[in-house]
Amino acid sequence: MYMWRSMHQYHDIQNNIVQQVQGLVNQTTHGDSTSELHRQATRDLESMVTAWHSSFCRLIKFQREFIQSLHGWLKLSFLPVNNDKLPDNKEPSEIFCDQWKLALDRVPDTVASVAIKSFITVVQGISEKQTEEMKIKKRTESTSKEFEKKSASIMNLEKKFYNSYSMVGIGLPDTGTDNGHILDARDPLAEKKLELVACQRRVEEEKIKHSKAVEMTRAVTLNNLQTGLPGVFQALTSFSALFMEALESVCTHSYSIK
Numbered sequence: 001m002y003m004w005r006s007m008h009q010y011h012d013i014q015n016n017i018v019q020q021v022q023g024l025v026n027q028t029t030h031g032d033s034t035s036e037l038h039r040q041a042t043r044d045l046e047s048m049v050t051a052w053h054s055s056f057c058r059l060i061k062f063q064r065e066f067i068q069s070l071h072g073w074l075k076l077s078f079l080p081v082n083n084d085k086l087p088d089n090k091e092p093s094e095i096f097c098d099q100w101k102l103a104l105d106r107v108p109d110t111v112a113s114v115a116i117k118s119f120i121t122v123v124q125g126i127s128e129k130q131t132e133e134m135k136i137k138k139r140t141e142s143t144s145k146e147f148e149k150k151s152a153s154i155m156n157l158e159k160k161f162y163n164s165y166s167m168v169g170i171g172l173p174d175t176g177t178d179n180g181h182i183l184d185a186r187d188p189l190a191e192k193k194l195e196l197v198a199c200q201r202r203v204e205e206e207k208i209k210h211s212k213a214v215e216m217t218r219a220v221t222l223n224n225l226q227t228g229l230p231g232v233f234q235a236l237t238s239f240s241a242l243f244m245e246a247l248e249s250v251c252t253h254s255y256s257i258k
Contacts, residue, residue, distance in 0.1 A: 001247035008240035015233035021226050033137055033214045034130045042130060046123040053116040060109045067104055071097045092257040099253055103246040107239070115235035122228035129220045133213040140206040147199045154192055161189075 074097050078090075090098070 001244065001251050004240055004244040004247055008237065008244045011233060011237040011240050015230070015237045018229050018233050021229055024222060024226065033210070034133050034217055039127070039130050039134065042123060042127045046120060046127060049116065049120050049123060053113065053120060056116060057113055060113075064104050067097065067101045071101045096250070096254050096257055100250045103250050107243050107246050109239060112235045112239035115232045119228050119232045122224045126217075126221050126224055129213075129217045133210070133217045136206070136210045136213045140203070140210045143199070143203050143206045147196070147203045150192070150196045150199055154189055154196055157189055157192070 074094050078094060
């Protein structure tokens with residue numbers, strides 16, 4: 001009873017704290033992408049919540065099994081050895097165990113268990129978004145390296161052929177003749193410059209995708225925590241209160257046992 005009273009007090013404090021998550025806003029600097037530390041922290045959180053759920057279920061299961069075993073043993077202890085006639089009245093200690101067993105059986109633990117398990121799914125959702133973002137980031141970095149490699153290659157070739165780096169043909173092919181950057185058909189590197197322009201375009205597209213992925217990860221993380229975390233501690237606060245009250249009632253009756 002004292003244990004569950006303490007647990008209720010702590011869960012109530014935790015519940016009040018996590019309510020403040022509703023007021024959180026995304027203050028992340030633009031461009032700050034998910035790091036490996038972020039991913040490891042999310043994996044650790046998922047592992048801890050999974051262990052939490054398992055421990056919670058085992059705790060309730062073992063407490064119920066303990067009183068069931070004690071209740072069964074006590075009932076057998078009061079059976080007459082050489083007389084088939086059962087006692088007319090139950091012993092006070094047997095009544096106490098009846099009440100204890102009934103109290104634990106009636107406490108609804110499913111809501112709290114489901115709440116913790118649901119939060120595992122919430123954390124997994126954050127982890128999935130982080131993984132997607134990291135994949136896009138790697139693709140962006142790979143495309144950027146490809147562009148730098150092609151650009152350096154053309155620069156070296158132009159230095160070799162023209163003794164200086166020329167920007168002829170670097171402009172996009174569809175920018176029009178008034179732009180001044182139309183591709184010179186006489187340029188022997190025209191085809192390679194077309195490839196460079198296409199690669200540059202892919203780099204910009206990947207950068208935009210990565211930027212959107214970063215924003216999406218932050219939004220999903222904040223939303224998932226705001227919607228998932230408070231519900232866990234609300235359920236645990238309610239459950240621990242019911243458990244505490246059930247055991248308090250049993251203990252009150254036990255004081256009359258001589």
